[in-house]
């Protein structure tokens with residue numbers, strides 16, 4: 627694939643799981659960094675050994691300005707997987723643009739400048755039912771920080787995918803074509819909902835495990851470098867600069883890679 631870049635994807639923007647998801651060292655997800663990837667980017671090595679995944683804060687507007695500048699300087703683009711609703715402690719859901727207006731404004735500017743693609747990273751990133759998302763005293767709650775379990779009714783999958791699409795498309799004024807299932811968890815009901823709402827690309831680990839879905843293209847594995855907003859909260863925008871500097875070619879967005887794969891499949 628001459629000149630074909632790899633997609634760069636930043637997950638968990640707007641996801642309140644960064645606040646509510648609490649689990650211990652044994653559960654630290656090495657898995658998220660297990661995608662093919664240069665080893666010097668393992669931010670985990672900068673962390674104190676006992677550090678847990680959360681809680682951590684949302685990226686600020688100035689940090690997003692730095693992200694845009696870094697991408698521009700590297701002639702790179704990036705897909706931002708946004709969770710469209712921020713889950714409050716009482717279970718209420720605030721749309722991302724209302725919860726973080728300054729950061730959302732800079733991200734929208736990045737979209738306008740062609741530096742960022744917005745991807746749907748769910749509506750809540752977690753299970754709202756029975757407040758299962760709340761931290762528990764004697765156990766981790768990680769399971770409930772995945773939104774699209776197959777034990778949830780298909781209607782919940784549809785509602786969450788559609789609500790996220792509506793919020794993101796209205797605020798960012800673009801069609802959202804890429805879906806990134808939170809925590810790599812989804813079912814055929816999730817993908818059916820994705821197709822219904824205009825999604826064309828699904829990006830996560832092994833999205834094809836439930837079989838082919840007409841209208842969807844998987845963008846995964848060696849095609850994607852996936853990082854989390856946490857990597858930039860911990861490592862600063864410098865971490866992104868280092869990553870971009872270490873790439874053989876400037877990264878592109880997931881939908882750009884998806885488009886290329888679609889063309890090849892035809």
Ligand SMILES: [Zn+2]
Nearest residue numbers: 637638808809
């Ligand atoms: Zn996530």
